[in-house]
Amino acid sequence: MRDLLTCHEKLAADHPGDPAIVYHRGPAGPLTLTWGELWARAGQLREDLLRGAARPGHVSALTLQDTPDLVPMLLALWQLDCPPVLLDPTWGAELTRSVLAHSTPAFHVALTPAVATEPIPQRPGDSAAPPDAAFIGYTSGSTGDPKAIVFNHDRLYAGTLGNVAASLRLHGSRPARIARSMRMSGSGVINLHHTWGAVLGACVVVLPELTVATARDYWARIQDEGIEQTFLVPQLVELVNRLAADRDPDRPGPVCFTGSAPLAPHTQDRFQRRFGLPLYNAYGLSETSSAAFFGHRGPDGLATNSIGVPERAAARLRDREGRVVDGIGEGEIELSGDQVFGGYYRNPKATAETLVDGWLRTGDIARRDEEGYYHLVGRSKDAVMKGSYAIYLTEVEEAISAHEDILEAAAVPLRLADSTEDIGCLVRLTEGAATAPVKILAWLREALGPQRAPCRIVVTDEPLPRGGQDKLDRPNIAARWDALPNVPRSLRSTWSEQGRAG
Structure with missing residues (x-):
């Protein structure tokens, strides 16, 4: 079925004069x-x-x-x-x-x-479209x-129905105008704005790309355009926290979602305290077509850091011993349902490793509390064994991002000379800051404890490599780290060398 195509055709027939997309970006805008x-x-x-x-x-x-x-x-x-x-x-x-x-x-x-x-x-037949x-x-x-x-x-439409259900539940009615502030980088940006908007019947307002140069006027644009829903990745939330002018508290604000990367509690707390709006912590993967969780509202009316419960998919946890976790506990999130993908394109090996008995192994570790709400802990693939501790790169990044002089940070898993594992950290400072790496490291040891803190901090002037939806590009971050003089090599380079040697 082509429900998304039919949806656009029906909107054109039933509401031909209603705005579908408003552009305020590049030479085409306003349009x-x-x-x-x-x-x-x-x-x-x-x-x-x-x-x-x-x-x-x-x-x-x-x-x-x-x-x-x-x-x-x-x-x-x-x-x-x-x-x-x-x-x-x-x-x-x-x-x-x-x-x-x-x-x-x-x-x-x-x-x-x-x-x-x-x-x-191409060779004949190579490019035939998948069903x-x-x-x-x-x-x-x-x-x-x-x-x-x-x-x-079908799966994309099923996932978008979950998005729409979340909008209705958290906004109270159908949002009429959705903001897009991210650059168009991939499927996630399409799914979290344009397909979501089409199934809602909402207009997508494409604002100027949110950057250091445009962040100050963010709320003015949101209010001028009558935006009722917005989605910002955590990196952009940080930009708004640090650089945006205050919003008018007497005017209603949009329902605000974030996702695509881990959300630091301090980032969420600062956003909510400063702007007076809940910031819902959504969670999903490309493999789930769109988001599957859309956050949780606490008794104070603001969002908690929990990703909540899945809107339409089924979820469970599996512990390190391979057992399904009942009730309170921690383990890898597994998902199933109509929105979960059917396998990787032309990669049966990866498909077999990721889809097991109809359940998607996400690689993400979560804790489920006594009320059944899920809380992200980290990625099973982005962990370092430091002594007897499993330390997730995201927890180091969240901690260091709380430093007032840090604009962005990326943790790098390292292999030390004695074959033990540790963590390095690339950081970019806010404009005008000049904090020395040794002071940042001392502050981080106080915040995390010496066992969980990185062994090396390196300050860079260059923006950190990012891919679609502004997610940290970990392979390129590791490559940038390995190009530095006099630093321990990343696990990436060590594994690469072992592969060549073997």
């Missing part, structure tokens, strides 16, 4: 597309594709250039059964080549400076162990 205009533009692009290199029924490749034609192009490709491989324009040439070599699309679509298609030569595919997104490991997810129309 408003109604539902009727959005659908009509999709039809025009469909005809342009047929006159170009498009091959109906085959995989395409789409570079995610943030223009008003992006959503109409997705609709046009869906009409032709040409699910696009989503290409982030910030990827380097090597990563892009690797993704294209694995996915073998039949043609490429560019949106700027004008819509254009070009064929990509019911909406698009294909790459999550990680594209060079050695490619993990690509086919976002199936």
